[in-house]
Amino acid sequence: xxxxxxxxxxxxxxxxxxxxxxxxxxxxxxxxxxxxxxxxxxxxxxxxxxxxxxxxxxxxxxxxxxxxxxxxxxxxxxxxxxxxxxxxxxxxxxxxxxxxxxxxxxxxxxxxxxxxxxxxxxxxxxxxxxxxxxxxxxxxxxxxxxxxxxxxxxxxxxxxxxxxxxxxxxxxxxxxxxxxxxxxxxxxxxxxxxxxxxxxxxxxxxxxxxxxxxxxxxxxxxxxxxxxxxxxxxxxxxxxxxxxxxxxxxxxxxxxxxxxxxxxxxxxxxxxxxxxxxxxxxxxxxxxxxxxxxxxxxxxxxxxxxxxxxxxxxxxxxxxxxxxxxxxxxxxxxxxxxxxxxxxxxxxxxxxxxxxxxxxxxxxxxxxxxxxxxxxxxxxxxxxxxxxxxxxxxxxxxxxxxxxxxxxxxxxxxxxxxxxxxxxxxxxxxxxxxxxxxxxxxxxxxxxxxxxxx
Amino acid sequence: xxxxxxxxxxxxxxxxxxxxxxxxxxxxxxxxxxxxxxxxxxxxxxxxxxxxxxxxxxxxxxxxxxxxxxxxxxxxxxxxxxxxxxxxxxxxxxxxxxxxxxxxxxxxxxxxxxxxxxxxxxxxxxxxxxxxxxxxxxxxxxxxxxxxxxxxxxxxxxxxxxxxxxxxxxxx
Numbered sequence: 001x002x003x004x005x006x007x008x009x010x011x012x013x014x015x016x017x018x019x020x021x022x023x024x025x026x027x028x029x030x031x032x033x034x035x036x037x038x039x040x041x042x043x044x045x046x047x048x049x050x051x052x053x054x055x056x057x058x059x060x061x062x063x064x065x066x067x068x069x070x071x072x073x074x075x076x077x078x079x080x081x082x083x084x085x086x087x088x089x090x091x092x093x094x095x096x097x098x099x100x101x102x103x104x105x106x107x108x109x110x111x112x113x114x115x116x117x118x119x120x121x122x123x124x125x126x127x128x129x130x131x132x133x134x135x136x137x138x139x140x141x142x143x144x145x146x147x148x149x150x151x152x153x154x155x156x157x158x159x160x161x162x163x164x165x166x167x168x169x170x171x172x173x174x175x176x177x178x179x180x181x182x183x184x185x186x187x188x189x190x191x192x193x194x195x196x197x198x199x200x201x202x203x204x205x206x207x208x209x210x211x212x213x214x215x216x217x218x219x220x221x222x223x224x225x226x227x228x229x230x231x232x233x234x235x236x237x238x239x240x241x242x243x244x245x246x247x248x249x250x251x252x253x254x255x256x257x258x259x260x261x262x263x264x265x266x267x268x269x270x271x272x273x274x275x276x277x278x279x280x281x282x283x284x285x286x287x288x289x290x291x292x293x294x295x296x297x298x299x300x301x302x303x304x305x306x307x308x309x310x311x312x313x314x315x316x317x318x319x320x321x322x323x324x325x326x327x328x329x330x331x332x333x334x335x336x337x338x339x340x341x342x343x344x345x346x347x348x349x350x351x352x353x354x355x356x357x358x359x360x361x362x363x364x365x366x367x368x369x370x371x372x373x374x375x376x377x378x379x380x381x382x383x384x385x386x387x388x389x390x391x392x393x394x395x396x397x398x399x400x401x402x403x404x405x406x407x408x409x410x411x412x413x414x415x416x417x418x419x420x421x422x423x424x425x426x427x428x429x430x431x432x433x434x435x436x437x438x439x440x441x442x443x444x445x446x447x448x449x450x451x452x453x454x
Numbered sequence: 455x456x457x458x459x460x461x462x463x464x465x466x467x468x469x470x471x472x473x474x475x476x477x478x479x480x481x482x483x484x485x486x487x488x489x490x491x492x493x494x495x496x497x498x499x500x501x502x503x504x505x506x507x508x509x510x511x512x513x514x515x516x517x518x519x520x521x522x523x524x525x526x527x528x529x530x531x532x533x534x535x536x537x538x539x540x541x542x543x544x545x546x547x548x549x550x551x552x553x554x555x556x557x558x559x560x561x562x563x564x565x566x567x568x569x570x571x572x573x574x575x576x577x578x579x580x581x582x583x584x585x586x587x588x589x590x591x592x593x594x595x596x597x598x599x600x601x602x603x604x605x606x607x608x609x610x611x612x613x614x615x616x617x618x619x620x621x622x623x624x625x626x
Contacts, residue, residue, distance in 0.1 A: 197607045270567045288578030290571035311571040357565040419607035
């Protein structure tokens, strides 16, 4: 039996919604309570909160380019259920597992009925087609035992963006119950992999955080690797072997065009955006020696940040942009170092056994994710000072962690052994308990999360 | 075909012996790199069977190997590598207008980005050695594929040894 924790939960401010999905005010339902359900993202008890998510009714079933509002209400509920389940914190029960509700119930839940079920929380909402062709999706979270409302949101979206409204609703529920920042309404860039191991096609591809809305960006004629979104989602920086030369390109998602970050005869690898999107880090090999450089994202003069003999590569900015964590084998094997953004004050921070590679600074600033190489490759985290090393995965080869926008989930790719070995995209939370494979149409590697969508 | 089979069996047994003691990759049962159908001596049935002088096929036929191998995480050129590169240098001196690309590779036991840099290091080691033999460095370009283009597909020591390589390819 689940132990129900009732604690004071501070009201959580959701970031203002942007133009794509403007937030609208749903009808009021009583006063906002100061008390209610909560979950702890570090809780490893497995006592997940049970949340009922009936299909979202519609005041009037109207056809839209994305289907009828009636059908959309069920699909929105399904997406909310999947998001909440995948977070590992909740046990949601969606349409089919709970009874359907009528539109008037949305703002007047039948609490006595729900108390007779095992649901501890209740998510209700509606889908309405507006005269201007847009949809309004209302989203309400209730505490069943208290019979009170915990939060409400309304989203106005184009019919084709209905999944975003569902993700935003799930984000509101996740944020209200966990106290953490939201992250479902975000996108992932990754490398789609097909073909035999010896000559594998590697294409830049994009998808929503749950694997939906998948799209290939490059055609695979040139190897593409290590993509990263710009903070505004307008660009992707990545490594391409176009014309058989590994160089860094910025792909403009709106225009569908790309340009070189910098010209040059040398091979370049490992591009990264700064948190403000104004600077790009990359690594360049000159006469076999690889160092880290920075350059304005709009082009300009590169600045060399490292000059140690050996391989200095990668790099990830702290959220405030003042520091960079990177890997170097200057000590003999790959280890993690931190430096100021201008390259000064380079200090090693990883000292545990084995090698430490591919460091990525959490957007919260509190942790650095890395690949631990000690026989197998495993994903781990440590503090920015190198303390508290903790491994989260245990498989043959897990590598290249990147962070969810809220710094609570890590994405990486997992490879399997042998001539039939393949790679796939995985996520793990900071407890290491909730690990799951992200569904992709083909095999995948190098997943990189963008921030919460603007 | 029978003769080919014998050659393979011999190569395989040599490979077993080599694997037992050498740090170098065994030339195991996989087919040797190069043209699938090398021209047979004395075969005059078609002039196209003979490699065109200065061509990639000619390069593969004349040098002792188109590739050198490296120890785990290493990029130094040892005596065996020097012998291979010496033969490549001799050929390159014979065809001074031919340019080459040296492709550096790593095995799958390194992280992707590090391996790209490691492959670059290995390609440069081979390039630098050829340069010390008098080959104009401007004739030699390098490219790294890291662990993205393995030659041997297994996840075992023999495969990894074959994949830690720098391969010289003529630019035609």
